[in-house]
Amino acid sequence: MTEIKEAKLDKAANVLWFLPTHGDGRYLGTAHGARDVSLRYLAQIAQAADELGYFGVLLPTGRSCEDSWVVASALAPLTRRLRFLVAVRPGLQSPTLAARMTATLDRISDGRLLINVVTGGDPIENKGDGVFLDHDERYAVTDEFLRIYTRLLAGETVTFKGAHLHVEDGQLLFPPVQQGGPPLYFGGSSTAGQTVAAQIVQKYLTWGEPPAQVAEKVAAMRARAADFGRTLSFGIRLHVIVRETAAEAWAAAERLIAHVDDATIAAAQKAFARMDSVGQQRMSALHQGRRDKLEISPNLWAGVGLVRGGAGTALVGDPDTVAERMREYMEAGIDTFILSGYPHLEEAYRFAELVLPRLPLASTTLAPRGAASHRGPFGEMVGNAFAPDDRRAAAS
Secondary structure, eight states: OOOOOOOOTTOOBEEEEEOOTTOEESSSSSSTTEEOOOHHHHHHHHHHHHHHTOSEEEOOOSTTSOOHHHHHHHHGGGOSSOEEEEEEOBTTBOHHHHHHHHHHHHHHTTSOEEEEEOOOOOHHHHHHTTOOOOHHHHHHHHHHHHHHHHHHHTTOOEEEEOSSOEEEEEOOSSOOSSTTOSOEEEEOOSHHHHHHHHHHOSEEEEEOOOHHHHHHHHHHHHHHHHHTTOOOEEEEEEEEEEOSSHHHHHHHHHHHTTTOOHHHHHHHHHHHHTOOOHHHHHHHHHHTTOSSOOEEETTEEOGGGGTOSSOOOEEEEOHHHHHHHHHHHHHTTEEEEEEEOSSHHHHHHHHHHHTGGGSOBSOOOOOOOTTOTTOSOOOSOBTTTBOOOSOOOOOO
16 A cells, blocks of 8 residues: 655645546547536536545536536526636627626535636637637737726726727626635636736636646646736646556556547547647647557546546546655645546545545545434444444455
């Protein structure tokens, strides 16, 4: 068993899960073992995350996904403490409309909204949405959008005229529950994206690169933010494949891509290559479309990125090892983990049961146990008489 280092008292993290509004199943790159991602299924995942102690859930955005705002609005009344990380899309929404949507969802969820700022990195998808801007122009729009949007949520009447956006006497008549609006999460690996992040957002996100690369990115972003007299916090987006033994975890990783053939990998990599997202380019460079060298750092596996865009790496291992790898990211400055696993319902339970108890959590959705005698977890009653303890019988 891997020895777990004691966490420093000032090192704790929030852990979010993922709602797979673009599809789910037991295997990647195939319809075999796929699931109908209905509202009822998404509700199961959200309610499980709510009960298991996750800080919140990320809802993805884009043409391959169900609309994140509609889904979050449907799920908010079905959950109690779970937060929803939902995307605003500069260039697709006006900042005033986005501010009204934000304030409304924050109110109906009783202050459980988080905002993910997504600029978009697929030129073909952007054109299909009516956006004909190059990479740096999109970040210029994002900068103007956020300057209007954040002022509206702070209660200001906004008049703004920039190179791309123009607003006169914009107002938000119904304020959000969270004073000043929900916190802004933002991921961008390009210079243009990082400059926007350093000036405006609260949490800078990275995809799951090796810890040394993440540490370099965190240090660089801290310096950029300091140039503007600001500080940032940091999050990471990863998949997880955790089993009770390392051998079981690595076998599960191989099963996940068991139905992915070379033609499917080539087609996916071709689609990623057309994107102008620096973050996607960094993800693709980790494996280069090859399936023979997928462990790119200890317990960090790039197999997901063979066919999935965006987050393409997974932490693989037994519970102690996965917790230790997460602590390495925490030492690099990460305080928020946005995780997922296939299928998302079962893996939400598996990770919560095997790894969450091994982590120092900053916040949790778990309700206080109180004095009730039948609050778990304690397993099934033994002999219909008493609750079991955590003793484990030695294998014969």
